[in-house]
Amino acid sequence: MLQLNKYLLLVFICFTANSFAQTKVVSSETKYPVSYATISFGNGQGIFADDEGDFIFTKKLYPDVDSLFISALGFKDKAIAAIDLTKSIFLETETNTLDEVVIKTTINRKFKKETLKPYLDNDYYKCWLPTIESEIAVFFPNEDDKLKKITSVIFPITLESRDWKKRKRSNANKRPFSTLFKVKFYASDNGVPGEPLVYSNIVFRATEKNGDEFKLDVSEHDIIFPENGFFVSLQVLGYTDANGKLLPNKKYKEIKGKSGTVKIPTNFRPLLPFTNEINDYRTYIKRVFINGNNWVQFKKGNGIESSLLRSNLNNYGVGISFNSYKDE
Structure with a gap:
């Protein structure tokens, strides 16, 4: 029983650590994830979010990083202090891309x-x-x-x-x-x-x-x-x-x-x-x-x-x- 309790405690600690380490980049307009956003730390350091907009950042991994700079194609850049990092980061759409219309073209020529x-x-x-x-x-x-x-x-x-x-x-x-x-x-x-x-x-x-x-x-x-x-x-x-x-x-x-x-x-x-x-x-x-x-x-x-x-x-x-x- 003692062994089981220790195992459950370890699982809880790991789950808690991972839940706080993972952050999601989200569109403030659509609330959809922003896939493959760039997370720059400056000085040549950085990572990318995955297809669900998730990335993992902890002070243990990056002890000397104080600020994060998030960017993605079609969105405004955003800076955030590492100590203020939350589970979700919302990006605003660039105004010059709001009116973009994707037109599917059919060219009926040889x-x-x-x-x-x-x-x-x-x-x-x-x-x-x-x-x-x-x-x-x-x-x-x-x-x-x-x-x-x-x-x-x-x-x-x-x-x-x-x-x-x-x-x-x-x-x-x-x-x-x-x-x-x-x-x-x-x-x-x-x-x-x-x-x-x-x-x-x-x-x-x-x-x-x-x-x-x-x-x-x-x-x-x-x-x-x-x-x-x-x-x-x-x-x-x-x-x-x-x-x-x-x-x-x-x-x-x-x-x-x-x-x-x-x-x-x-x-x-x-x-x-x-x-x-x-x-x-x-x-x-x-x-x-x-x-x-x-x-x-x-x-x-x-x-x-x-x-x-x-x-x-x-x-x-x-x-x-x-x-x-x-x-x-």
């Missing part, structure tokens, strides 16, 4: 299916290691004046062998992973990612079973190729469980040194292969939680420290498929 293939590479040393504070955007110029609808995006992926010595063998067993990504589309603002083309959340889960590319169907979003081209971006949200539920992992490692503790962002699999086969500098990156959240062209001389740039690997070689409509 079209040709076209594909710009991704650039694949299995060399680990030519890859970007995703971290949640980094968003990578790739530019696609509009080569002609034909009406074009984007139907899918093809993200190249590099798989890692379980045994390093067998890494060059195509039949080698691959390291498992289950990672959730967020995808965004931006208009081009003088060659830099500008306003979003889509306000809905677009996410996908990749595992080692997807092979060396992931083809994401976006035809339901009716994205028409803008005259000035567009950007498609990729951002890792974190690892998931077997059902695709985002796990509340801590997103940085703490390494103690002589001058103090240094926080290093956690790298997530899969690796993203970069290429030197694209002549232009079409790839931009931004640090979501630092540097003012500004886009920077992935290019030497722009203050980016990367072994990829030293090897002239300037672009993440994303591919796309689209319908090119014939003139009436």
Whole structure:
């Protein structure tokens, strides 16, 4: 009986701790959860809410965090002190998105299916290691004046062998992973990612079973190729469980040194292969939680420290498929 009481007490303590640790981000207008909201702590730290708008924050996990900054596409940013954190955080809709109307377009014209293939590479040393504070955007110029609808995006992926010595063998067993990504589309603002083309959340889960590319169907979003081209971006949200539920992992490692503790962002699999086969500098990156959240062209001389740039690997070689409509 005593053992049972101890067990029930332990369960109660764990349940109580978890209930106070979990917070939900909610729309103040609809009272619906805000999926995959960004929770920034400043100084390069941050996490993401899951599909239900939930995230876990405790002082034990983040002892030096005093303020949280919550943001999501289509909502006003909100700052809140850690000591004032409640079970629910309400975000207000941005006024410039209130009047947005999503129109499903039906184009009854003949079209040709076209594909710009991704650039694949299995060399680990030519890859970007995703971290949640980094968003990578790739530019696609509009080569002609034909009406074009984007139907899918093809993200190249590099798989890692379980045994390093067998890494060059195509039949080698691959390291498992289950990672959730967020995808965004931006208009081009003088060659830099500008306003979003889509306000809905677009996410996908990749595992080692997807092979060396992931083809994401976006035809339901009716994205028409803008005259000035567009950007498609990729951002890792974190690892998931077997059902695709985002796990509340801590997103940085703490390494103690002589001058103090240094926080290093956690790298997530899969690796993203970069290429030197694209002549232009079409790839931009931004640090979501630092540097003012500004886009920077992935290019030497722009203050980016990367072994990829030293090897002239300037672009993440994303591919796309689209319908090119014939003139009436």
